[in-house]
Amino acid sequence: MKVVYTDVLVIGGGLAGLRTAVGVRRRGLDVLVLSLVPAKRSHSAAAQGGMQASLGNSAMGAGDNEDIHFEDTVRGSDWGADQRVVRMFVNTAPKAIRELAAWGVPWSRVARGSRESVVNAEKITITEADEAHGLITARDFGGTKKWRTCYTSDGTGHTMLYALGDQTIAHDIPVLERQEALALLHEGDRCHGAVVRDLITGELTAYVAKATTIATGGYGRIYKVSTNAIICEGTGIALALETGVATLGNMEAVQFHPTAIITAGILTTEGCRGDGGVLRDVDGHRFMPDYEPEKKELASRDVVSRRMTEHMRKGKGVPSRYGDHLWLDITGLGRAHIEKNLREVKDICEYFLGIDPVEQWIPVRPTQHYSMGGIRTDHTGQSPTLKGLFSCGESACWDLHGFNRLGGNSVAETVVSGMIVAEFIADYCETEGGELSIGTGLVREFLERERQRLDALLEGAGGESATALRERMEAVMMDKVGIFRTGEELEAAVQELQELLRRSRNITVRTKALGANPELVAAYRVQKMLKIALCVAQGALLRTESRGAHFREDYPQRNDRDWLKRTLATWDDEADDLPTIRYEEIPVTDMELPPGFRGYGTRNHVDHPDTAARVAEVERTLAELPEADRFARQQALMDYESLLPEKYRGRNERLTERL
Amino acid sequence: MSTRMQASPADSAPTRRLKLHILRYNPQDPASKPHLQLFEVDEAPSMTLFVALNDIRDHQDPSLQFDFVCRAGICGSCAMLINGRPGLACRTLTSSLGERITLAPLPFFELIGDLSVNTGKWMRGMSERLEAWIHSASEVDLRRLEERMEPELAEQIYELERCIECGCCLAACGTARMRQDFVGAVGLNKIARLRLDPRDQRTDADYYELIGDDDGVFGCMSLLGCQDVCPKDLTLQTQIAYMRRKMLRAAVFSGT
Numbered sequence: 001m002k003v004v005y006t007d008v009l010v011i012g013g014g015l016a017g018l019r020t021a022v023g024v025r026r027r028g029l030d031v032l033v034l035s036l037v038p039a040k041r042s043h044s045a046a047a048q049g050g051m052q053a054s055l056g057n058s059a060m061g062a063g064d065n066e067d068i069h070f071e072d073t074v075r076g077s078d079w080g081a082d083q084r085v086v087r088m089f090v091n092t093a094p095k096a097i098r099e100l101a102a103w104g105v106p107w108s109r110v111a112r113g114s115r116e117s118v119v120n121a122e123k124i125t126i127t128e129a130d131e132a133h134g135l136i137t138a139r140d141f142g143g144t145k146k147w148r149t150c151y152t153s154d155g156t157g158h159t160m161l162y163a164l165g166d167q168t169i170a171h172d173i174p175v176l177e178r179q180e181a182l183a184l185l186h187e188g189d190r191c192h193g194a195v196v197r198d199l200i201t202g203e204l205t206a207y208v209a210k211a212t213t214i215a216t217g218g219y220g221r222i223y224k225v226s227t228n229a230i231i232c233e234g235t236g237i238a239l240a241l242e243t244g245v246a247t248l249g250n251m252e253a254v255q256f257h258p259t260a261i262i263t264a265g266i267l268t269t270e271g272c273r274g275d276g277g278v279l280r281d282v283d284g285h286r287f288m289p290d291y292e293p294e295k296k297e298l299a300s301r302d303v304v305s306r307r308m309t310e311h312m313r314k315g316k317g318v319p320s321r322y323g324d325h326l327w328l329d330i331t332g333l334g335r336a337h338i339e340k341n342l343r344e345v346k347d348i349c350e351y352f353l354g355i356d357p358v359e360q361w362i363p364v365r366p367t368q369h370y371s372m373g374g375i376r377t378d379h380t381g382q383s384p385t386l387k388g389l390f391s392c393g394e395s396a397c398w399d400l401h402g403f404n405r406l407g408g409n410s411v412a413e414t415v416v417s418g419m420i421v422a423e424f425i426a427d428y429c430e431t432e433g434g435e436l437s438i439g440t441g442l443v444r445e446f447l448e449r450e451r452q453r454l455d456a457l458l459e460g461a462g463g464e465s466a467t468a469l470r471e472r473m474e475a476v477m478m479d480k481v482g483i484f485r486t487g488e489e490l491e492a493a494v495q496e497l498q499e500l501l502r503r504s505r506n507i508t509v510r511t512k513a514l515g516a517n518p519e520l521v522a523a524y525r526v527q528k529m530l531k532i533a534l535c536v537a538q539g540a541l542l543r544t545e546s547r548g549a550h551f552r553e554d555y556p557q558r559n560d561r562d563w564l565k566r567t568l569a570t571w572d573d574e575a576d577d578l579p580t581i582r583y584e585e586i587p588v589t590d591m592e593l594p595p596g597f598r599g600y601g602t603r604n605h606v607d608h609p610d611t612a613a614r615v616a617e618v619e620r621t622l623a624e625l626p627e628a629d630r631f632a633r634q635q636a637l638m639d640y641e642s643l644l645p646e647k648y649r650g651r652n653e654r655l656t657e658r659l
Numbered sequence: 660m661s662t663r664m665q666a667s668p669a670d671s672a673p674t675r676r677l678k679l680h681i682l683r684y685n686p687q688d689p690a691s692k693p694h695l696q697l698f699e700v701d702e703a704p705s706m707t708l709f710v711a712l713n714d715i716r717d718h719q720d721p722s723l724q725f726d727f728v729c730r731a732g733i734c735g736s737c738a739m740l741i742n743g744r745p746g747l748a749c750r751t752l753t754s755s756l757g758e759r760i761t762l763a764p765l766p767f768f769e770l771i772g773d774l775s776v777n778t779g780k781w782m783r784g785m786s787e788r789l790e791a792w793i794h795s796a797s798e799v800d801l802r803r804l805e806e807r808m809e810p811e812l813a814e815q816i817y818e819l820e821r822c823i824e825c826g827c828c829l830a831a832c833g834t835a836r837m838r839q840d841f842v843g844a845v846g847l848n849k850i851a852r853l854r855l856d857p858r859d860q861r862t863d864a865d866y867y868e869l870i871g872d873d874d875g876v877f878g879c880m881s882l883l884g885c886q887d888v889c890p891k892d893l894t895l896q897t898q899i900a901y902m903r904r905k906m907l908r909a910a911v912f913s914g915t
Binding site for chain 2: 039042098104109153155231266348353513519522
């Protein structure tokens with residue numbers, strides 16, 4: 001029996017996992033990172049466009065601050081977010097970006113003087129102030145009132161991941177590559193680590209830890225076409241689900257990005273539209289202003305994706321052998337801009353489409369992109385039901401994004417949540433409750449159980465094929481649990497997924513190799529993925545309203561009266577064919593920004609009975625503070641600072657707000 | 660208008676039956692011997708080697724080992740020898756190749772099996788040896804304005820930062836053939852990138868300690884293979900030549 005002990009086990013070597021590891025190491029703890037792939041190859045590297053932080057350095061971001069970032073994020077979430085978490089996030093994002101700057105990220109900088117730019121398809125001149133010269137600049141992204149998205153060309157995630165990867169090495173943190181967690185070690189309401197399979201040798205090892213952190217990204221690959229890397233299969237989130245104790249939050253909240261290229265589904269960044277690109281239909285007509293007169297191409301992603309689909313349904317798509325698509329036109333931006341600030345996009349167009357986006361339009365359509373749902377945690381990143389289990393980044397639902405995430409808020413969340421959650425993990429490990437209390441018998445039991453599960457796949461006579469089940473699951477999710485959803489289709493999806501789950505218990509793996517065995521890997525992963533898919537589909541079926549990225553054609557209204565709540569899914573028994581769904585209220589009475597119209601999309605919602613009273617209370621509170629500064633006004637509405645780790649409290653300096 | 664008249668991607672691609680000869684070997688299996696195995700695949704429009712290899716694994720041989728992560732030319736996982744030349748399989752369109760395609764694992768790196776090699780382990784070792792991270796003694800106050808940097812300098816650093824550690828440069832390197840400890844263009848480019856960065860407070864004398872020998876900048880024979888195959892078109896030879904000059908200077912002036 002092979003057992004490895006550490007203080008903190010981090011599962012996942014992307015930005016969130018690495019930042020967590022660095023944070024707990026700096027607090028003097030022993031930490032191990034497990035990763036399916038070399039850390040610098042994680043999906044974080046694919047984030048192109050940028051990271052939101054309200055520095056307000058550039059002319060188009062002037063006047064920006066945490067308050068505006070907060071409002072944009074809450075509106076973007078369609079009021080599904082936990083507003084305290086949003087406040088913690090927006091206050092820490094400038095600190096995170098400054099930390100990364102110190103670690104070597106070559107953020108694009110403000111250059112003093114005038115330059116030509118494209119806004120709303122028109123050339124304008126932007127003049128940057130002398131005093132801003134050399135500070136970190138920002139570009140425009142959807143759903144934001146200011147240009148707030150900081151970037152390095154369109155390789156932002158790559159530069160962030162490399163800086164953090166280098167810091168991980170500098171801090172002498174072991175990253176064990178090609179290691180896959182198969183199950184969490186747990187007893188009662190306490191998590192003790194994980195059972196882990198070496199993908200090269202096939203060996204099983206128990207990693208026993210005071211705190212276990214899942215930072216494994218999203219579950220995009222349950223869909224047939226996704227911008228996600230192929231390792232984003234949701235199997236890390238499934239580890240928590242399979243405990244039967246930990247809960248998953250808002251799994252039906254799945255984002256579709258407006259502009260992935262056909263057919264590969266590879267992303268072209270929102271920076272294309274932020275920098276002035278427009279969407280065109282089969283007639284070459286720029287159609288978004290017809291639907292969204294104010295934000296046009298830069299409404300939030302859920303809205304733009306729906307409008308594009310709506311427009312294609314009207315027969316305005318461009319027919320192709322892969323189905324309809326629309327055009328992304330960045331030709332107006334000019335060669336110099338594209339080759340400097342959108343070079344990954346240019347590479348992708350050249351290699352995968354054989355076109356030059358400086359001259360030609362890019363064929364795009366909305367494609368699965370982001371998982372707002374994930375392991376439900378509190379604001380410290382800890383599961384409320386399974387102690388010692390933490391999660392952060394895309395795999396978590398703590399819950400920053402509600403039912404729709406803004407572009408640029410995800411890479412920001414990875415590092416911000418890593419910074420914050422690392423402190424709470426370290427605090428936890430230093431308390432009495434954090435001490436290990438696990439017997440070798442339990443470890444043996446879990447190792448034995450996983451060994452038997454693998455043997456069952458290798459020796460099974462059921463004859464089912466993992467590939468066939470997976471292809472069917474991907475198709476069902478794509479066709480029936482997509483951008484536009486109906487009760488009828490969702491019901492059919494749930495039924496078929498249940499059938500697939502039952503069949504997945506009878507998979508036979510033909511390759512008997514005990515070491516590296518991709519067929520065995522595919523088999524145990526599809527079993528986990530089907531459970532995740534069922535959480536998404538069942539959550540979507542039961543939520544009879546439309547909110548953010550979850551859109552029900554049979555219930556097109558956002559219904560705060562009945563549905564201002566977070567979906568919680570558990571898998572109570574291994575033999576179950578469905579998750580158990582419960583809900584938790586999102587209390588209006590605590591909200592700094594009570595629910596209302598988002599400012600884009602359709603104005604169509606049913607108010608919560610408490611909304612009017614809370615709106616009046618907010619107005620009254622602010623009226624009583626006519627002289628107070630913005631910090632005091634905010635504090636009077638909703639406390640969040642006491643929730644932050646002490647080292648990340650405090651104001652952020654700006655050119656216009658000196659400390 | 661020319662932008663409007665384009666056809667959708669690869670609409671006119673003819674259907675071919677591709678013959679992929681793939682090097683098979685599982686070092687963990689004592690009975691396994693390296694050999695080329697032929698797989699035939701019907702070519703589809705816009706097919707990349709990523710699509711072709713997954714097609715083979717899903718429908719012909721589930722034991723075939725290879726590595727893909729981003730499948731978009733961003734992460735550097737899938738470097739392999741494509742008809743003998745190092746390249747990223749994920750962004751190689753089969754239409755750019757003949758009907759007969761030979762695929763082999765990247766040389767130089769530890770073989771995991773078939774087309775899968777352990778680049779991650781080597782890259783981590785290289786980073787540790789070269790202490791390839793920003794060395795700074797100053798504690799940064801995260802609440803204050805960030806240090807300023809000239810916009811052009813940030814762009815120059817990003818230019819070198821674009822390396823994805825795919826390993827192609829080492830697979831194409833003559834020195835690496837002879838010296839297993841050679842840090843390669845990937846390592847030398849990283850030092851050049853750090854040297855350019857004012858946030859890294861080390862001096863040329865410090866860098867000389869790391870790369871001032873035959874396993875470092877003086878091992879390069881200027882065969883240019885690294886730059887020829889670099890998927891990110893990095894100016895590797897320029898960086899190596901520049902670093903060689905700087906390191907010579909450091910050696911002369913420090914009296915080493």
